[in-house]
Amino acid sequence: MTAYIIRRLLLLIPIWFGILVLVFLMRVLVPGDPIQLMFAGQISSPQAEAALRHEYGLDKPLPQQFIDYVDGVLHGNLGTSITTQRPVLQDIESRYPYTLVLAVASLAIAIVIGLITGMLSAVYKDSIIDMISMVFSLAGLSMPSFWLGLLLIYFFAVDLNWFPVLGAMTPKGIVLPAFTLGVISSAIISRLVRACMLDVLREDYTRTARAKGLGERTVIVRHALKNALIPIITIIGLQFGGLLSGAFIIEVVFAWHGVGELAIQALQKRDFPLIQGIVLVVATTYVVVNLVVDLLYAVLDPRIAYK
Amino acid sequence: MGSSDSTIETLTSATLSRRRVLKFVAGTGLAAAIAPLIAACGNSASTSSSSGSSSSSASASSTKSGASSLIKSTPVTSSGTPLNTFTNSGGSATPSASATSTGSSQASASGQPVKGGTLRLSLIEEPDSLDPAKTIEATASGIMQYIYDSLVFIGPDRLPHPWLAEKWDISPSGDQITFTIRSGAKFHDGTDLDGAAVKANFDRILNPATASPAKAQLGSLTSVDLVDPATVRFNFTSPYAPFFTNISISYGGIVSPSAVTKYGSAYGHNPVGSGPFMFKSWPAGQGLTLVRYDGYQQFRTDYQNTGPAYLDQISYKIISESATAQAALEQGELDLIGIDVQQVKEIESNSNLQMLVWKTADNMDFVEYANKWPFTDLAVRQAIAYSIDRNSIVSGGFNGQATANLLPIPVGVAGWDESLGTQYGYAYDLTKAKKTLTDAGYAPGSDGIMAKDGKRLSFTMIVYSGSDPLKTASQIIQASLKQVGIDCKITIMDFGAELPILNKGNFDCDLMRWTWPDPVILSLLFKSPGWTHQHSDPNLDKLLEAADSALDPSKRLDAIHTALKYLLQQAVIAPICTDWIVDAAWNYVKGYSWDALGGARLADVWLAKH
Numbered sequence: 001m002t003a004y005i006i007r008r009l010l011l012l013i014p015i016w017f018g019i020l021v022l023v024f025l026m027r028v029l030v031p032g033d034p035i036q037l038m039f040a041g042q043i044s045s046p047q048a049e050a051a052l053r054h055e056y057g058l059d060k061p062l063p064q065q066f067i068d069y070v071d072g073v074l075h076g077n078l079g080t081s082i083t084t085q086r087p088v089l090q091d092i093e094s095r096y097p098y099t100l101v102l103a104v105a106s107l108a109i110a111i112v113i114g115l116i117t118g119m120l121s122a123v124y125k126d127s128i129i130d131m132i133s134m135v136f137s138l139a140g141l142s143m144p145s146f147w148l149g150l151l152l153i154y155f156f157a158v159d160l161n162w163f164p165v166l167g168a169m170t171p172k173g174i175v176l177p178a179f180t181l182g183v184i185s186s187a188i189i190s191r192l193v194r195a196c197m198l199d200v201l202r203e204d205y206t207r208t209a210r211a212k213g214l215g216e217r218t219v220i221v222r223h224a225l226k227n228a229l230i231p232i233i234t235i236i237g238l239q240f241g242g243l244l245s246g247a248f249i250i251e252v253v254f255a256w257h258g259v260g261e262l263a264i265q266a267l268q269k270r271d272f273p274l275i276q277g278i279v280l281v282v283a284t285t286y287v288v289v290n291l292v293v294d295l296l297y298a299v300l301d302p303r304i305a306y307k
Numbered sequence: 308m309g310s311s312d313s314t315i316e317t318l319t320s321a322t323l324s325r326r327r328v329l330k331f332v333a334g335t336g337l338a339a340a341i342a343p344l345i346a347a348c349g350n351s352a353s354t355s356s357s358s359g360s361s362s363s364s365a366s367a368s369s370t371k372s373g374a375s376s377l378i379k380s381t382p383v384t385s386s387g388t389p390l391n392t393f394t395n396s397g398g399s400a401t402p403s404a405s406a407t408s409t410g411s412s413q414a415s416a417s418g419q420p421v422k423g424g425t426l427r428l429s430l431i432e433e434p435d436s437l438d439p440a441k442t443i444e445a446t447a448s449g450i451m452q453y454i455y456d457s458l459v460f461i462g463p464d465r466l467p468h469p470w471l472a473e474k475w476d477i478s479p480s481g482d483q484i485t486f487t488i489r490s491g492a493k494f495h496d497g498t499d500l501d502g503a504a505v506k507a508n509f510d511r512i513l514n515p516a517t518a519s520p521a522k523a524q525l526g527s528l529t530s531v532d533l534v535d536p537a538t539v540r541f542n543f544t545s546p547y548a549p550f551f552t553n554i555s556i557s558y559g560g561i562v563s564p565s566a567v568t569k570y571g572s573a574y575g576h577n578p579v580g581s582g583p584f585m586f587k588s589w590p591a592g593q594g595l596t597l598v599r600y601d602g603y604q605q606f607r608t609d610y611q612n613t614g615p616a617y618l619d620q621i622s623y624k625i626i627s628e629s630a631t632a633q634a635a636l637e638q639g640e641l642d643l644i645g646i647d648v649q650q651v652k653e654i655e656s657n658s659n660l661q662m663l664v665w666k667t668a669d670n671m672d673f674v675e676y677a678n679k680w681p682f683t684d685l686a687v688r689q690a691i692a693y694s695i696d697r698n699s700i701v702s703g704g705f706n707g708q709a710t711a712n713l714l715p716i717p718v719g720v721a722g723w724d725e726s727l728g729t730q731y732g733y734a735y736d737l738t739k740a741k742k743t744l745t746d747a748g749y750a751p752g753s754d755g756i757m758a759k760d761g762k763r764l765s766f767t768m769i770v771y772s773g774s775d776p777l778k779t780a781s782q783i784i785q786a787s788l789k790q791v792g793i794d795c796k797i798t799i800m801d802f803g804a805e806l807p808i809l810n811k812g813n814f815d816c817d818l819m820r821w822t823w824p825d826p827v828i829l830s831l832l833f834k835s836p837g838w839t840h841q842h843s844d845p846n847l848d849k850l851l852e853a854a855d856s857a858l859d860p861s862k863r864l865d866a867i868h869t870a871l872k873y874l875l876q877q878a879v880i881a882p883i884c885t886d887w888i889v890d891a892a893w894n895y896v897k898g899y900s901w902d903a904l905g906g907a908r909l910a911d912v913w914l915a916k917h
Contacts, residue, residue, distance in 0.1 A: 032803035040806055041821055041838075042443050043523045043553070043831060051518035085436045085575055086591070094591040153634045165635040166624060168593065255626040255635075257592040264627065265432050270803055 023276045032270040079273035088277035099258030103243045109182025118193025140187030149180040149253040177254040196228035237293030241286045424914035425620040427642045429632045436575030439560045440512045440519045448557040455560025455580035465721040467551040481546030481858045494563035495585040502539045507564040524553040546856040552825035583616045583910040594624040617913035643892035648706040654891040665888040667719035674881040676816045678841040686747030688878035692733035693740035694787040704779035709886040715874045718885035722826045722867035731875035740791045757792035765794035766815035771802040809839045824904045
C-alpha cells in the first residue's frame with residue numbers, strides 16, 4: 001500500500017512538468033503583456049519599461065525564462081508576482097486556506113444535499129419527490145454560479161440580513177458562498193446518486209437482504225448505498241476539482257480572499273509568475289485529492305487492494 | 308434529460324468500472340474546470356467610474372474607493388472663471404451652476420465636524436505597492452494620496468500652489484526649478500521632512516537601480532541638488548511643463564528616507580509619509596487600514612480642516628465585483644463606494660444614501676483610428692465625427708452621467724474650451740456627415756455603403772469588454788454610421804488582448820477611454836508615435852512640444868488651444884464625452900468633496916453618527 005502511495009505521488013513530477021510547459025505556452029498563445037498593461041494609459045518611457053522588464057526577467061528569451069523558472073521551483077522559489085510585488089509563494093500561502101475552506105465547505109454541502117436528494121429520488125422513484133428533486137437538479141446544473149451568488153447575496157444578506165455580505169473566513173460568512181457552489185455541485189451528485197442507487201437496488205443482493213427480513217432502512221443505507229458509493233466517490237473527487245475552479249468566480253462575487261480572486265486579477269494583468277504558481281498549487285491539490293479518493297476505495301470495497 | 312439518464316445508467320451498469328466513469332467525466336470535467344479560466348480571460352474587471360489614470364478601466368487598475376484617485380486641474384471657461392467642479396448633496400464649498408446631485412438630500416454643512424469613527428471604503432483590487440517610486444497603479448495612488456503629502460497641489464485655478472514647498476523659482480530658460488521646503492514638517496516616524504529628504508526621494512526615482520515606473524513622470528529631469536538644508540534644485544535638460552501636475556499627485560508623494568532604509572524592499576508594504584493618515588496594517592489580500600496622524604498640519608489652502616483629520620481610521624476592503632460592493636454598502640458594511648453608471652437609479656431610490664458626482668472629470672471617451680485607409684482620408688474622419696450622436700450615447704450608454712464633448716481633451720483638464728468646440732468641433736449632424744463624404748468623391752454603392760474607387764467604407768471597431776457604457780456607445784455609433792452609409796462591425800475583446808493588437812496596428816478603429824489630469828494627455832495620445840504607434844505628424848508634434856515645454860501658464864494654455872484647434876481640424880479622433888465620477892455614500896458621511904484634480908478630501912470628512 002505504501003509503495004502504491006509513493007508511486008502515485010511520484011506521478012506528481014511529470015504532472016508538474018506538464019503543467020509548467022502548458023502554462024508557459026500560455027505566454028505564447030494568449031495575447032497580452034504585463035508591462036505593457038501596467039503602462040497603458042500612463043506616461044511611459046522606453047527606459048522605464050525596459051527596466052521593469054529586466055527586473056522581472058521578461059527580457060530573456062522564453063526558453064531561458066523556462067529554465068530559470070523550473071530551477072527556481074526546484075529550490076522552492078515560485079518567483080515574484082508582478083501585481084503584488086510579493087513572493088508568489090507568500091501570496092498563495094496567505095490565500096490558499098480561504099480557497100480550501102470554501103471548497104471543502106461547498107463539497108460538504110454538495111454531498112449532503114446530493115446524497116439525500118439522490119437517495120430519496122431513487123427510493124421514491126417516479127413520485128413527486130423524485131420529480132421535484134430532478135427539477136432542482138436541472139436548475140442547479142443550468143444556473144450560472146455568478147448569478148446565483150449575487151441573487152443569494154441580495155436576498156439573504158441585504159433583504160433578510162441573515163448573513164453578512166463581506167464575511168471572509170467567518171462562520172456566518174461562509175454560508176452563502178459555500179451554498180452557492182454546493183448547490184450547483186449537488187445537482188450532479190444528486191443525479192448520479194439516484195442512478196447508482198436505482199442500479200444497486202435492482203441487484204440480487206438487495207433482494208436477498210430484503211428476503212432476509214432486514215429493515216428497509218438497513219437495506220438502503222448499509223447495503224445499497226455502500227455499494228453505490230464507489231462511482232459516487234469518483235464523481236465527488238472529480239467534483240472537487242470543479243469546486244476549486246468554480247471557487248474562482250465565487251470568490252470574486254463574495255470578496256472571499258482566496259487564490260481564485262487573486263488568479264482572476266492576475267489573469268487580467270497577465271501576471272505570469274502568479275498564474276503559474278496558482279495553477280501548480282491547484283493542480284497539485286487536485287492530484288492529491290484524487291489519490292485520497294482512490295485510497296478510499298480500498299476502505300469501501302475489500303475486494304480492492306493496492307500493491 | 309432522458310439521454311443523460313441513460314448515460315449515467317450505462318456508466319453504473321454491472322461493470323461499475325471506474326475507468327469508464329473517468330473517461331466520461333474527463334471530458335465534461337475538464338471543460339468545467341477550464342471554463343472559469345477562459346471566462347476570466349474574456350471578462351476584464353468591471354468598469355470603474357471613480358477611475359484613476361489608467362487609459363481603460365478594463366485594465367482594472369482603477370480604484371473603486373470613494374477616494375477618487377487621480378487629481379486633475381479644474382477647467383476654466385475662456386474668461387478664466389472656474390467651472391463647477393462637483394455637485395454634492397452634502398454641500399461643500401464650491402458653488403455649482405448646474406443641477407445638484409440626485410438622491411436624498413441632506414442638510415448642507417449640517418452641524419459641526421465630529422471626531423471619530425472609521426470610514427469604510429472598497430477597492431476593486433489589491434494595490435501592488437504603496438511606494439510611489441514602485442507603482443503607477445491607479446488603485447495604489449488613490450491610497451497613497453492620504454499617506455503622503457507632495458511639494459505642490461493644483462488648485463481650482465489649475466495652477467500649482469505651495470504645499471510642502473513654500474515657494475519656488477523657475478530659471479529663465481525653464482530648465483531649473485528651485486523649491487524652498489517648508490520647515491517643521493515631520494514624517495510619521497518622527498524624522499524631519501527637509502530638503503535632504505526631498506532630494507533623497509527624487510534621487511531614488513531617478514536611480515536606474517530602482518527601476519521605477521514613475522521615472523517617466525519626471526520628464527526631462529536629470530538630477531536634483533541640495534542647495535541648502537531647505538532648498539532643492541531640480542535640473543532638467545529642457546523645460547517640462549507637466550512636471551508640476553505630476554509631482555502634485557501621489558506619484559510625487561514624499562516618503563521618509565529613514566523608512567526606506569529601514570524596510571528596504573519591503574517598504575512598499577510599510578509606507579511612511581507625512582500625510583493626514585498613517586499606514587496601520589495590510590493583511591495580504593484582505594484590505595488595508597490607515598489611522599489618523601495626530602501630528603498633522605494641513606498646509607494646503609483648499610481644505611476646510613486645517614488640522615489633523617476627523618476620522619480615526621480609513622479601512623479599505625477588496626471587493627472586485629461592483630454588485631457586491633453595492634450590496635455591502637446597502638447592508639451597512641461600507642460607508643462609501645464608487646459606482647457604475649448603471650447603479651445610479653438604485654442608489655437614487657435609496658433614501659439612506661447620497662450620490663456624489665464629479666462632473667468636470669478628466670475622463671475622455673473617443674473613437675481612435677489606425678493609420679490606414681479609410682482613416683487616412685480626412686473626409687472619412689470628419690464624417691465619423693459628425694456621426695457621433697453624443698446625446699444618445701450620454702443618455703443611453705452612460706445613464707446621463709456624462710457630458711457630451713466635442714473636444715479631444717477631457718472636460719476637466721486645463722485647456723478645455725467650449726468655444727473651440729463650437730467653432731471647430733463636429734456636432735452631431737448626419738446630413739453634414741453624408742455631404743462630407745459625397746463632396747470627397749464617395750458615392751453609395753448598390754448595398755447602400757459609401758465607396759470610392761471601388762473601395763467600400765467597411766471596417767471593424769474594437770471595444771473592450773470591461774465597459775458596458777462603451778459597448779452601448781459602440782452600438783449607437785454603429786447605427787448612426789449605417790445611416791450615413793458606413794458599415795461598421797463591432798468586435799468586443801478583453802483589454803489585455805486588445806492592447807497588443809493596438810500596439811501592432813492590427814486594427815481599424817477602436818472605442819477607447821483615457822484618464823489623465825494634465826494637458827500632456829494630448830502628447831501621450833498623439834505625439835509621435837502616439838500611444839497606439841499610429842501617429843506621425845510633425846506639425847502636430849511641434850504644437851504638442853510647445854505645449855509641453857511652456858512653463859508659463861498662460862503661454863501653455865495658448866499652446867494647448869492651438870494644438871486642440873489643429874486636432875479638431877484634422878479630426879484626429881472623434882470625441883464623444885467625458886464620463887463623470889459617481890460615488891454613493893450613506894447620509895452620515897459629511898464634508899466629502901473632491902479637490903481640483905479629483906482627489907477626495909478625506910481629511911475633511913467626518914461621520915455624523917455614534
